[in-house]
Amino acid sequence: MPTRIVPARFLLPRFMLPLLLAAGCWLGNPHCEARQPLAVAADFEGGSVSGVEIDQAERSIRFMPGGDPARGWPCWWYFRVDGVAPGETITLRLRGSTATLPRESAAQTGSPLHKPLAASWAMPQQATWSLDGQTWRRSEPGRREDEWMIYSLRPEGESVFVAWGPPYTPSSAERFVREIARSSPSATATELCRSRGDRPVPMLHVREGSRTAKDRFGVWVQARQHAWESGSSWVAQGFAEWLLSDDADAAWLRQHAELFVIPIMDVDNAATGNGGKDAQPHDHNRDWSGEPHWNETKAAQRMVGQLIDEGRMDVFLDLHNPAPGDPTFFYILPPEYLEPPMVELRDRFMQLAYARISRIKPLIPMSNKPKVTGPGYHPLWRQISANWVSMNGNPHTVSLCLETIWNYQNSTTDGYRAVGGSLAAAVREYLADRPLRTGGEQ
Ligand SMILES: [Zn+2]
Numbered sequence: 001m002p003t004r005i006v007p008a009r010f011l012l013p014r015f016m017l018p019l020l021l022a023a024g025c026w027l028g029n030p031h032c033e034a035r036q037p038l039a040v041a042a043d044f045e046g047g048s049v050s051g052v053e054i055d056q057a058e059r060s061i062r063f064m065p066g067g068d069p070a071r072g073w074p075c076w077w078y079f080r081v082d083g084v085a086p087g088e089t090i091t092l093r094l095r096g097s098t099a100t101l102p103r104e105s106a107a108q109t110g111s112p113l114h115k116p117l118a119a120s121w122a123m124p125q126q127a128t129w130s131l132d133g134q135t136w137r138r139s140e141p142g143r144r145e146d147e148w149m150i151y152s153l154r155p156e157g158e159s160v161f162v163a164w165g166p167p168y169t170p171s172s173a174e175r176f177v178r179e180i181a182r183s184s185p186s187a188t189a190t191e192l193c194r195s196r197g198d199r200p201v202p203m204l205h206v207r208e209g210s211r212t213a214k215d216r217f218g219v220w221v222q223a224r225q226h227a228w229e230s231g232s233s234w235v236a237q238g239f240a241e242w243l244l245s246d247d248a249d250a251a252w253l254r255q256h257a258e259l260f261v262i263p264i265m266d267v268d269n270a271a272t273g274n275g276g277k278d279a280q281p282h283d284h285n286r287d288w289s290g291e292p293h294w295n296e297t298k299a300a301q302r303m304v305g306q307l308i309d310e311g312r313m314d315v316f317l318d319l320h321n322p323a324p325g326d327p328t329f330f331y332i333l334p335p336e337y338l339e340p341p342m343v344e345l346r347d348r349f350m351q352l353a354y355a356r357i358s359r360i361k362p363l364i365p366m367s368n369k370p371k372v373t374g375p376g377y378h379p380l381w382r383q384i385s386a387n388w389v390s391m392n393g394n395p396h397t398v399s400l401c402l403e404t405i406w407n408y409q410n411s412t413t414d415g416y417r418a419v420g421g422s423l424a425a426a427v428r429e430y431l432a433d434r435p436l437r438t439g440g441e442q
Helices: 016-026 103-109 170-182 231-243 248-256 267-272 295-309 342-357 385-392 413-432
Strands: 039-041 050-055 060-064 078-082 090-094 128-130 143-145 148-153 159-163 187-194 200-206 217-223 257-262 313-320 329-332 398-403
Touching: 039 050, 148 159, 170 187, 170 200, 170 231, 170 267, 187 295, 200 231, 200 295, 217 231, 217 295, 217 413, 231 248, 231 257, 231 313, 231 413, 248 257, 248 413, 257 295, 295 313, 295 385, 313 385, 313 413, 329 342, 342 398, 342 413, 385 398, 398 413
Parallel strands: 060 090, 217 257, 217 313, 313 398
Antiparallel strands: 039 078, 050 060, 078 159, 090 148, 128 159, 143 148, 187 200, 200 257, 329 398
């Protein structure tokens, strides 16, 4: 009789096999057959990744940011990892993009991409992740190893979204604007324009009560002229949330001003996961010339121009995220390019905003020293939006760029929204001291 080989599993009580397999998976056994292979997907709005290599045994993913360098700095990354065994530890190994542009085309926009972008732009101290694409958390701090930044995650789900920072897509903007307008009779969900890629550019228009338009302060808030700076859209959202809140100061602002909030200007690059900054022929924030290239700039310039014509371009705010090591700060034009009373009014507004933002808990680090965007900053400095509005605005126009820190533990959706709320409260405090146009009721 031939020897019968008893499969090992028959030597164990049957109920133990799944327990052993589960224990093996839990302990990170690289040979565990019960685990699904990890897979990476970025075929969704705002998705961006390249150079993906997955080590199934190590449960680690090597990758770089995606994005076409002709459409902006390749520092944004956002993708989904599938096949995760809930509770297992996966490792993300990020390195800087190697994408470059030919020297001549890089020189056209002043882009640094004739060589690879410094990796630090793509490397937050902590990665951002979410199980549902709605609630965004920050990972434990990553560790730098040569050219790599290494993050460990232990998601309690089979799929996990991971990103440079909390994503904010054109669909997020459209949904936010629609839903907040539905909850408030003084807000209207509208569109600034359609992009060159034929996407709608959602805009919130706010005014309350019967005061006529010409008797209202004009306030313009726009974010994401640089598509990778997703945090700035959360700041814009926080601005709108405070504005439409029950706060008595917010009601005053709605009643005495007409406000426009655009959470994403460059919807095309935000939708396609491109960086936007230094996009060709030049990016949105170098497009404020006599002949704008981008539809969003054209439309914004026309509407802001109308507010200027009516003498009520009171506060213009352009929202960004800065360099990796920067705190929150304002960018301004050097005072020699401005006439009084603009400098005094602008300084007053910055003081009010600083006082509020620097008091946010948990802390959002802010510098009270603005940086300047004059001729030494960029050859197209006159075509930067806040500069253009300063130089073409009313004598009393306050026009500023706010850069909100992104590489910090509190640079979360809540932290960004708190900055937006503080900024809106500062607009109210500033305008409350300005002469009312009608001399009517306060
Ligand atoms: Zn920017």
